[in-house]
Amino acid sequence: MPAMADLPETEDGEYDHDFRADPEPYRVGRGEEGVFKVQPYKSELLPRWGYADPATAADAAESIYEQFLRYRRDEEFVGMDLARKYLQMGYTRAMRYAHYPGGKKYDADGTEREKVHWADPEKRKAALIFDHVLGRVEADEVYQTRKREWREQRG
Template sequence: MGDRSTDTDDGPEYGIDFRANPAEYDIGRGEEGVFKIEPYKSELLPLWSYKDEAAAAASAEAIYDQYEQYRANDEFPGMDMARKYLQMGYTRAMRYAKYPGGQKYDEDGTERDPEQWADPDKREAALVFESYWERVREDDVYQQAKERHRERTAEP
């Protein structure tokens, strides 16, 4: 991978423009890199909100619109980052839906039992994000771009 520096205050930061250097992009697991991969973080984070169902609907639609732009430009890192923001909208909203105040663990580190539903509005927000996340995951163009990206970045 490219030139990466470590900032002890904020964790690892990447000194890479992933739009200009898409081969440097590592898909990673789940939502990995969602706050680090530029310029996509700066384009997608302002669109992301899961406060309630209405905010989630506007957010998920805006992120999906951005996904479609990345798709039209054959920009796989952007497509994948949009997928990650939709996934993160689902997981964060669902955490608040199941755990009062979104607190999954007690102060001593013990995992709390989830409630059914601690915050029903957050559950509705999560379901909005889930439907858009699923659209991206099932998109043939996304799947093909992901496979091509993996082939191009595979170690020889």
């Protein structure tokens, strides 16, 4: 069975693979890895995701959490993990805007800009909403057990 990195990709950069039909190649990976590449979960989660302001973040985080619970009920670990990654991505993207005016972490020459506390307080509020829901997912005993088992069996 091929690992994720060995799977062919579409022109859009997604893996040319249905991870619901065949979840075996999925690897948990680091951080938000695979969030835009793993189908059909990307198509189910990305439309729910947004962080423009606290209200958008609250709607997005709750919608993604509800989808996480469906994946958990249906015993779809890959979906559960991707839902976690979308929540994490909501937090990290919103915090980037909270710390850096316009969300730009690097200058044109590639040097990292100085953090500002808080360049965008509304984005900080949005980030904290995602962080709260992410904490619920990461504390979920079913998720933790499945993640540990998945890593032990597949890496």
